Amino acid sequence: MCGIVGFTGKQNAAPILLEGLTRLEYRGYDSAGIAVREGDKPPVIVKAKGRLKNLYEKTNDGMAVIGACGIGHTRWATHGEPSENNAHPHCSDDLNVIGVHNGIIESYQQIREKLTRKGYRFHTETDTEALIKYIDYYYKKYNMGPIDAIAKTMVRIRGSYALAVMFRDYPGEIFVARKDSPMILGMEDGEAYLASDVPAILKYTRNVYYIGNMEMARLSPGKITFFNLDGDEIEKEPTLIQWDTEAAEKGGFQHFMMKEIHEEPKAVRDTIHSVCHDGAIDLSAVGLTTEEIRNVDMIHFVACGSAYHVGAAAQYVMEDLARVRVRVELASEFRYRRPILGKNDLVIAVSQSGETADTLAAIREAKAQGIKTLAIVNVVGSTIAREADHVFYTLAGPEISVATTKAYSAQLAAVYLLAVQFALDRGMVDGQTYDKLLGDILRLPEQIEKTLEDKERIQWFAAKFSGAKDIFFLGRGIDYAIALEGSLKMKEISYIHSEAYAAGELKHGTISLIEDGTLVVGVLTQENLYEKMISNLVEVKSRGAYLMGLTSYGNYDIEDTVDFTVYIPKTDPHFTASLAVVPLQLMAYYVSVARGLDVDKPRNLAKSVTVE
Numbered sequence: 119m120c121g122i123v124g125f126t127g128k129q130n131a132a133p134i135l136l137e138g139l140t141r142l143e144y145r146g147y148d149s150a151g152i153a154v155r156e157g158d159k160p161p162v163i164v165k166a167k168g169r170l171k172n173l174y175e176k177t178n179d180g181m182a183v184i185g186a187c188g189i190g191h192t193r194w195a196t197h198g199e200p201s202e203n204n205a206h207p208h209c210s211d212d213l214n215v216i217g218v219h220n221g222i223i224e225s226y227q228q229i230r231e232k233l234t235r236k237g238y239r240f241h242t243e244t245d246t247e248a249l250i251k252y253i254d255y256y257y258k259k260y261n262m263g264p265i266d267a268i269a270k271t272m273v274r275i276r277g278s279y280a281l282a283v284m285f286r287d288y289p290g291e292i293f294v295a296r297k298d299s300p301m302i303l304g305m306e307d308g309e310a311y312l313a314s315d316v317p318a319i320l321k322y323t324r325n326v327y328y329i330g331n332m333e334m335a336r337l338s339p340g341k342i343t344f345f346n347l348d349g350d351e352i353e354k355e356p357t358l359i360q361w362d363t364e365a366a367e368k369g370g371f372q373h374f375m376m377k378e379i380h381e382e383p384k385a386v387r388d389t390i391h392s393v394c395h396d397g398a399i400d401l402s403a404v405g406l407t408t409e410e411i412r413n414v415d416m417i418h419f420v421a422c423g424s425a426y427h428v429g430a431a432a433q434y435v436m437e438d439l440a441r442v443r444v445r446v447e448l449a450s451e452f453r454y455r456r457p458i459l460g461k462n463d464l465v466i467a468v469s470q471s472g473e474t475a476d477t478l479a480a481i482r483e484a485k486a487q488g489i490k491t492l493a494i495v496n497v498v499g500s501t502i503a504r505e506a507d508h509v510f511y512t513l514a515g516p517e518i519s520v521a522t523t524k525a526y527s528a529q530l531a532a533v534y535l536l537a538v539q540f541a542l543d544r545g546m547v548d549g550q551t552y553d554k555l556l557g558d559i560l561r562l563p564e565q566i567e568k569t570l571e572d573k574e575r576i577q578w579f580a581a582k583f584s585g586a587k588d589i590f591f592l593g594r595g596i597d598y599a600i601a602l603e604g605s606l607k608m609k610e611i612s613y614i615h616s617e618a619y620a621a622g623e624l625k626h627g628t629i630s631l632i633e634d635g636t637l638v639v640g641v642l643t644q645e646n647l648y649e650k651m652i653s654n655l656v657e658v659k660s661r662g663a664y665l666m667g668l669t670s671y672g673n674y675d676i677e678d679t680v681d682f683t684v685y686i687p688k689t690d691p692h693f694t695a696s697l698a699v700v701p702l703q704l705m706a707y708y709v710s711v712a713r714g715l716d717v718d719k720p721r722n723l724a725k726s727v728t729v730e
């Protein structure tokens with residue numbers, strides 16, 4: 119949902135800003151812009167509609183824009199169509215204040231009306247223009263410094279923001295503020311940086327500062343000062359980022375998505391070993407005690423998109439293994455239905471970015487009701503990670519492709535480990551079963567590697583169906599959760615309409631959509647549901663469907679029913695999602711490539727959804 123960057127130092131800012139925006143393009147890519155200043159000269163603002171390459175061209179790779187202080191933005195449109203005019207930076211008409219913003223100013227209409235009465239004019243449809251002009255208004259009205267003007271604005275607006283602003287009277291300085299949208303700051307060698315996410319500045323520094331909610335900062339070359347809302351200075355310690363720069367590169371793969379699919383074994387292995395020592399799970403880093411685990415009455419998973427599908431799988435796994443009641447809910451629905459939570463319930467938020475607005479709101483709702491929260495999060499220091507009572511970090515490393523793959527798999531691993539520990543602590547499994555389950559989890563990384571070996575066959579099959587109009591994914595139990603994820607992967611990067619159905623539900627309406635040649639993907643990894651699934655597949659086959667079956671090695675009789683089969687290694691039935699999802703990710707990837715689409719940056723999407 120938009121990416122922002124900023125730099126002030128000795129070097130020319132524009133190439134640094136452009137490079138940072140390149141690393142953030144996954145956050146939005148319908149237009150981009152930079153504003154750069156040299157000393158107290160007026161700023162140069164350059165904007166371009168469309169992908170970042172247009173801005174690179176317009177600025178001659180940044181070389182045509184001179185100045186050592188600047189801000190930049192890559193946009194995912196919320197207010198106003200994607201256009202050069204609506205692209206950031208936005209400024210006051212006299213160029214007194216120039217800014218970039220990620221988030222949404224909900225009260226922007228009221229601000230526009232108020233400022234219009236005061237003589238301000240608006241030239242774009244954006245909420246950001248209202249925000250910038252509001253800061254300009256307070257700066258001039260009270261003749262106050264930038265920090266006070268921003269603070270005054272912050273307490274008067276509603277919405278979310280990561281904001282970076284330059285003031286005409288303060289050459290070489292950038293002022294930032296944050297509420298509910300991500301932003302990190304960094305400092306190295308007499309220079310200072312800001313960005314929406316770590317990869318944007320990782321090349322320059324590993325020492326990163328997390329700015330808190332409702333805090334501000336002032337950046338000058340080699341210096342960052344933090345302020346609270348009262349304008350008082352506050353101290354912060356940097357966090358050392360462990361990721362290497364290569365983790366955020368394509369590493370020889372054509373797309374980040376393919377690279378990240380190949381990183382799944384490592385992501386899962388690292389996540390497992392973060393809490394698994396000497397043949398036992400140790401959740402002390404997560405902060406969950408045996409007593410807390412025993413006292414949980416009910417678990418509520420809240421998440422969005424693929425992370426919600428992790429919750430869907432978790433519901434089956436945790437209920438069955440630990441015999442604890444589990445509900446999974448779309449985070450966007452959770453808070454508006456006034457959820458009834460018990461005092462011993464546990465709310466588990468699942469999120470790669472740790473910044474998804476709806477998931478964050480769900481965590482806050484739970485906390486407001488005094489309910490314990492646990493976050494399964496990938497991005498260290500993200501808002502959800504900081505606000506939850508407990509954090510289970512997935513160690514997937516930076517995930518760049520908009521379509522999640524390795525983070526989803528790492529989240530599944532985290533859920534399995536929680537489920538097995540809950541099962542042990544609540545007396546639902548004995549030591550022997552615990553060892554067996556843990557052994558199966560520990561084998562998953564190498565089994566995922568094995569699954570990847572089948573990619574050429576999947577590529578062939580994907581090319582054959584790249585022109586499909588509709589694709590249906592069917593499954594029962596955990597296989598239904600896998601079908602949900604397979605279907606989302608397919609539609610989000612191939613733009614082919616697809617639906618996931620609980621196989622038993624299809625005949626209650628949706629089966630009328632099956633026509634001659636419609637591709638139906640059946641997921642059959644649950645032995646106890648295998649025959650029922652076969653019957654459901656026969657039902658659609660007799661209505662003309664072309665069938666792909668996804669099952670475990672050994673179930674070779676499936677070939678009597680389906681037209682194309684993909685096999686996965688055998689594991690405990692609770693953990694099959696980790697293996698079955700891989701061929702579905704690969705299939706979506708190859709269909710997207712065969713259709714000539716932008717795999718890593720599908721239309722209309724953004725990696726991190728920081729608006730409701």
Ligand code: M6R
Nearest residue numbers: 423424425469470471474521522
């Ligand atoms: O960062 P999060 O895990 O909270 O993001 C949740 C969803 O936006 C995300 O999983 C989305 O559905 C992906 N694009 C799916 O590939």
